[in-house]
Amino acid sequence: MKVLLVDDHALFAKSLSIALCDFPEIEQFSSTKDIQHLEELIAGELPDILLIDINLGGLTNEDGLMLTKHLLEHFPEQKIVILSGYNLPVYRKEAKRVGAKGFISKDVEPDELLHILLMVNDGATHFPREEVFIEDLTEGEKKVLELVATGAKRKDIAEQLFISERTVSNHLQHIFEKLQVGSTIEAVTKAIQLGYIAPI
Template sequence: MIRVVIANDKPLLREGLRRILEVHEDIDVVAEVGDGQGAINISRKMPFDLLLMNLNMPGTSCLQTCSVIRREYPAISILILAFETSDQRIDQLLKLGVAGYLSKDIDPQHLIDAIRKIHRGEFILSPEVMERHREQHTKTELRINNFGLSSRELEILNYVVKGASNKDIGLALFISEKTVKNHLSNIFKKLEVSDRTQAALKAVRTKMVTLE
């Protein structure tokens, strides 16, 4: 049996969720609360498996509620329902260890499936949130792999790997040698190296630049 607590500040929505869940024999709605503090209080009074919580509620915020419950009762899984798909809010909640983040317009059967999967130890994100999270993660990875180098700095680093002099790089990119030197100084700082040779070796080793 999956014991569920519903946390939602709208009585009508709480009732709707209860009716959706309780028609399934393996799910038992053991309590309903109207705010985050209520969710914290009920977690301290009775055992349950999953908190089905609205993202935006008055009083104690969703983030504060999740933080307290995850710290005090890590065995309780938390599933967030929201219209909002803010990358920052999602990242904050995922770092706190919520088990799922779904759109409020999810159909009832998908909600039931999500609750069952979470109870089995799976992690759930709605497709639109998953896509945005994947895009953000990819952008972060690229930023890390490139050590924060700009497109111009990467271009200059390519020439450095090929053995081009500052004068050659300036002529190729239609910039002055002084500008090349300034870019190289920034490149060395970001790569945490002290000269062109070290920069070239690190660029090849980390696959920022490939040797043709």
């Protein structure tokens, strides 16, 4: 099995290479930071599985999920598995939606990683089961929540988003109901845990 890793952390790439080279099932493991020539590399190496980190740092203006969607338009048969240091429900759901075959947390043990890669290579998918079902927040609700997280008051939020304070209040009420919380602090904390807004 040939595996190609797309990650901006050289140390992680090296660690993964060392961990996987002990397994005879891994015929070839390579890594790249070169997003610009990634399509040429895929066409040349023909990896069985492409491992892509969600957070690609300054390598590209796309995150790993957007990159996955883009690559699958050009290589629809390519098996892509998303890697992330943040094992969040929103990321897992989005990975599935864009067409990835799996989602793996970066703290996975090497033998478990190999097991998942072999399963995906054989045609299976791997997405950890959701512990809780949370109704999706709308784009408007996410924007309100992001501004609440910065400490902005309802009046300021209304001005910034060009909506009325009443609409801001309605958004917050819906957010509280969907996240099953009773305060803005709880809402922000839970939204960070679920991946709706970036950790502050």
